[in-house]
Amino acid sequence: MADSHTRLLLAEPDPATAAQFMAAADHMGIRTDWCRDGAETLLAVGxxxxxxxxxxxxxxxVDAARVVATIRSRSDVPILVGAAKSGDERIVREVLAAGASAVVARPYDITTIAPFAGITALSLAEDSVVTAGPIRVNxxxxxxxxxxxxxxxTQREFELLVYLIKRRGHVASQSEISLAVWGHSAETNTVAVHVKRLREKLGSDTQHGQFIRTIRGAGYRLAPSLCA
Structure with a gap:
C-alpha cells in the first residue's frame, strides 16, 4: 500500500484516460488529483x-514544455510526460530539454508511474497472493x-517476479523493470542477469514451456499461457 502522503497530480485533457488512471491508482491506495489543462496544472503545483x-x-x-520549464525553475519534483509511441517526437525533445524527468507511454500504466513515487513492485502487490499458472507468490x-x-x-528476484506477474503477459522493457524493481535506472546487464537467474530458478513445464520469455529488442514477459 502507498504511503498516505503520496500524491500524484495528473494533467490530462481526456476524461476517459484520466478516469482509467485514477481508478488504477486508487486501487493501489495512491491519491491522485486531476487537472484538465496546463494553466490549471501550474496553479495546482503552486x-x-x-x-x-x-x-x-x-x-x-499552456503547452507541456512551458509547464515543465516553469515548474522546473522552482521545484525538482519528478515530471513524467505521457506521449504516444509515434507522432510526439518533437514534443518529447522539447519537454526533456525543459527538464522533464522521463517520458512514459500514454495511456498510462500505474506500475510504470509508481516507482517515481517510491512505490516498488512489491508494495504494489500489497499482501495478497498473486498467481500465474503453477506459480504462486505470497x-x-x-x-x-x-x-x-x-x-x-532473492529480494530483487522476488520483486521482479511480482512485477512480471502483475504485467499479465505484457512485455516489460528493461527501463520499466529498472524503475519498478530498483526504483531507478539500472544497467541493462543487471536486469538481464536477474532475469536469467529467475528464469533458471522457476524452470519450465510441458504445458507452458519456459515461464519467462525474452522478446528481442523489446524486453521480457511471462509466457502468455500463464496469464490466460
Missing amino acids: AEVPTVLILAAHTDN PSGYETRVGNREVQL
Whole structure:
C-alpha cells in the first residue's frame, strides 16, 4: 500500500484516460488529483507540490514544455510526460530539454508511474497472493512456489517476479523493470542477469514451456499461457 502522503497530480485533457488512471491508482491506495489543462496544472503545483506530476504531451492553454520549464525553475519534483509511441517526437525533445524527468507511454500504466513515487513492485502487490499458472507468490511471507516446489528467491528476484506477474503477459522493457524493481535506472546487464537467474530458478513445464520469455529488442514477459 502507498504511503498516505503520496500524491500524484495528473494533467490530462481526456476524461476517459484520466478516469482509467485514477481508478488504477486508487486501487493501489495512491491519491491522485486531476487537472484538465496546463494553466490549471501550474496553479495546482503552486498551491501544493505533488509527489509526482504526470503531464500529457498535449495540454491546452499552456503547452507541456512551458509547464515543465516553469515548474522546473522552482521545484525538482519528478515530471513524467505521457506521449504516444509515434507522432510526439518533437514534443518529447522539447519537454526533456525543459527538464522533464522521463517520458512514459500514454495511456498510462500505474506500475510504470509508481516507482517515481517510491512505490516498488512489491508494495504494489500489497499482501495478497498473486498467481500465474503453477506459480504462486505470497508477498507477505516472501514465499514462492511452482506447483508443489518451493523456490528460494532473492529480494530483487522476488520483486521482479511480482512485477512480471502483475504485467499479465505484457512485455516489460528493461527501463520499466529498472524503475519498478530498483526504483531507478539500472544497467541493462543487471536486469538481464536477474532475469536469467529467475528464469533458471522457476524452470519450465510441458504445458507452458519456459515461464519467462525474452522478446528481442523489446524486453521480457511471462509466457502468455500463464496469464490466460
